Amino acid sequence: MSLSIGSNGTSVRQLQQRLKTAGFNPGAVDGKFGARTDAAVRAFQRANRLQVDGKAGTKTMQALQRDSFEPSTARRTTGTGTSSTAKGTARTTPQTTSTRANERIPYRNGHIPKNALTDVGSGHKMYGDAARKYIQMRDAARRDGVNLKLTDSYRSYAAQVDVARRKGIYGVRQPNGKLGLAARPGTSNHGLGKAVDINVNDAKTLNWLKNNASKYGFKTIPREPWHWEYKG
Incomplete structure (x- = not known):
């Protein structure tokens, strides 16, 4: 199921929040998929080499979930890439090797606080x-x-x-x-x-x-x- 102009509800609100976190302004986070949310989805798709159709389908949502990860929620990171969040749930995040072989960056690219x-x-x-x-x-x-x-x-x-x-x-x-x-x-x-x-x-x-x-x-x-x- 994809979200597009005319969609509304909790799923749209989550989409808007993820777009906002990733740096794409969807307008008000109000659960209503309007013109500004459509423009933000298209901009995100274009930047991530996805099909630019304004529809938030599986591939777009997966890319958004990856790019809107907020590192401030992570408490610790294990060698397998599983981090514990403030709510105690496990989240799998890619581990980025940086600067020297044994230094790890526990933040997503572009999301360092x-x-x-x-x-x-x-x-x-x-x-x-x-x-x-x-x-x-x-x-x-x-x-x-x-x-x-x-x-x-x-x-x-x-x-x-x-x-x-x-x-x-x-x-x-x-x-x-x-x-x-x-x-x-x-x-x-x-x-x-x-x-x-x-x-x-x-x-x-x-x-x-x-x-x-x-x-x-x-x-x-x-x-x-x-x-x-x-x-x-």
């Missing part, structure tokens, strides 16, 4: 070892007369959706004929708090990073010299 992130300068945030190593790298660069200027760092799921809307999904041809540049929402390393974008418009900064970033566990890719990820 603010109090679990570390400020790495100018309001930018990172997570765990990646944050500590970036700060070490930033300070070392300063001692060498190089000021690393961040343009992006941690991205919430909603922020990833916004970037995907503006830049398109990586490798997918856009209406203007250009290929998209953004990772699929929920898969970006920015959402794990271990990637930063650095202003490399001046050769001095880029050369310093090429010669020193690996000492702190950071690597880049040729097509995006501004993008640096902590690999440990």
